[in-house]
Amino acid sequence: MVSINKYTLKSIHPYNLDETLYSGQSFKWVSLDISNDISDNWHQGIIDNRRVRLAQSKNNIYLWTAKKYADQDISTVSSYLRLDDDIEKIYLAISKSTYITSAIKKYRGLHLLRQPPWETLVTFICSANNNIPRIRQLVSAMSTKFGQKVTDTFGTFHLFPSSTALYNAGEESLRELGLGFRAKYVYAAAELDVNNIINVEKLVNKNYHESLDKLTHIPGVGDKIANCVLLFSLNKLEAFPVDVWIKRVLREVYIDATLPIPDSQIRPWAQKEFGEYAGYLNQYLFHNRRLFKSTIK
């Protein structure tokens, strides 16, 4: 009989688990239809090689896992959720407009994640010219087909496939999963990683600009996707992905005829304007503007 328990991860800073897990940084969390003494709103996901269940009540994050793995999982989850970010200090640094202070107020506790670099890279290559349900579908299909099968106390599941697994899979079978033109790019990224030419896992030790340069040398990875990888997995809080939503909100709030900035200069302009935590500001701008889309396009 395996012992399963719920563990508490105390957050000394405000945290909003729901907003964080579904804020377009990760595409593999699912909401469970299970309720128990702790919560009726559990989320299940995989971090590295471990499947975990998380819930929140007040300022406590709850981890539901086998006792045997508790220590390891607490440490993995704390890092993944960035529980140690001094978010109040970050709020002070990025509160540069009434628009952003109102977004912070609405989504207080929304955090960036610290995800595994390789799967973040592949996921965001798959995000190009694509919609969220399909990104989720592709990530799931790649895992089921090419990821290592694992059994835990909750049943069986598949890890996100390694670069070797995707390299061995080949471009054609990735195309068969529905990746389309992105199959070529994922395959190329796997090949560069396998041959030790560009290892995204190793970029965590490099600075922002060197990592950006390396990432954008991967086919299918431009400035936007590279900045997503830098921000969501490589711990570069100054990274600033400029997508259609960010462009929209910046033009609505900051940039206009009196401050004309060409598209190509938006990212460096924003980093200079918003500073070392520009990436956190980006996440709040994005989240706020995207959830507003049903009202105004």
Place this chain on the structure above:
DNA sequence: ATCGAACCTCCAAT
């Protein structure tokens, strides 16, 4: 240098 179009696929909106 800069700027559209094309790119795979799926599906919601005509």
Place this chain on the structure above:
DNA sequence: AATTGGAGGTTCG
């Protein structure tokens, strides 16, 4: 019921 347009972008001409 068939067709078109677009989706959290990048590349190619």
